[in-house]
Amino acid sequence: MKTLRKTKIPGVYELINNQFNDQRGSFVKKFHENDFEENGLQSDFKEQYFSVSKKGVFRGFHFQTPPEDHVKLVYCVQGEVLDIVVDLRKSSPTFGLYVTFDLSAEEGNSIYIPKGCAHGFFVKSEQAILVYNVTTVYSPIHDTGIHWSSVKVPELNSEMIISERDNHFDSLENYKSPFN
Numbered sequence: 001m002k003t004l005r006k007t008k009i010p011g012v013y014e015l016i017n018n019q020f021n022d023q024r025g026s027f028v029k030k031f032h033e034n035d036f037e038e039n040g041l042q043s044d045f046k047e048q049y050f051s052v053s054k055k056g057v058f059r060g061f062h063f064q065t066p067p068e069d070h071v072k073l074v075y076c077v078q079g080e081v082l083d084i085v086v087d088l089r090k091s092s093p094t095f096g097l098y099v100t101f102d103l104s105a106e107e108g109n110s111i112y113i114p115k116g117c118a119h120g121f122f123v124k125s126e127q128a129i130l131v132y133n134v135t136t137v138y139s140p141i142h143d144t145g146i147h148w149s150s151v152k153v154p155e156l157n158s159e160m161i162i163s164e165r166d167n168h169f170d171s172l173e174n175y176k177s178p179f180n
C-alpha cells in the first residue's frame with residue numbers, strides 16, 4: 001500500500017495502492033496481510049464477492065448487524081463510482097455523518113469500512129464492477145440498510161436505478177442503531 005488516508009469518520013480509510021503500468025496494461029495489489037496488520041487494519045477476510053452495475057445505479061446503504069457485523073474492503077476494477085460511507089455508531093463523534101470518495105479502476109484506490117458503518121455507491125461510468133472483501137460471511141437475517149434519501153448526499157436523486165429492497169429501508173432518523 002502506498003498511502004493510507006484518514007477521513008473525518010474515525011476508522012474509515014482510503015487506501016492508495018501502487019499501480020504498475022506497461023505496454024500490456026496494469027498491475028495492482030489490493031491486499032497484503034502484513035501491510036494491513038502493521039497499519040492496524042483488520043485482515044481476517046472470510047468472503048469475497050463482486051457486483052456489476054450500469055450507469056445510474058445506486059446500491060445501498062447496506063451493513064450487517066451484530067453479531068454478524070463486519071469490516072469491508074471495497075474497490076472498483078472497472079469504471080467509476082461515487083462511494084459513500086455513513087457512520088451508524090452512536091458514540092462516534094461523526095454519528096449520522098457521511099464521507100464520499102471517487103472510487104475508480106483508473107485511480108486504483110480502495111475504501112476500508114469499519115464495523116458500524118453503512119455503505120453505498122452511485123455508478124458514474126457506463127458500467128462499474130465493485131469487489132468486496134468482508135470479515136464475516138453473508139447472513140441474510142443480519143443484512144439490512146437505511147434509505148438512501150435520508151442521507152443527504154446531493155448527488156443522489158429519485159432518478160437512480162435502485163432495487164425494491166433498497167427503496168423500502170427505514171430512514172436514518174428512524175433506524176435504531178445497534179452499534180455503539
Ligand SMILES: Cc1cn([C@H]2C[C@H](O)[C@@H](COP(=O)(O)OP(=O)(O)O[C@H]3O[C@@H](C)C(=O)[C@@H](O)[C@H]3O)O2)c(=O)[nH]c1=O
Nearest residue numbers: 049051059060061062063072119120121132138163165
Ligand atoms: C451481499 C450478498 C447478497 N446475496 C444475494 C442476495 C440477493 O439475492 C442478491 C443481491 O443482493 P443485494 O441486492 O443485497 O446486492 P447489493 O445491493 O449489491 O449488495 C451489496 O451492496 C453494497 C452497497 C455493499 O456494501 C455490499 O456489502 C452488499 O450489501 O445476492 C448473497 O447471496 N450473498 C451476499 O453476500
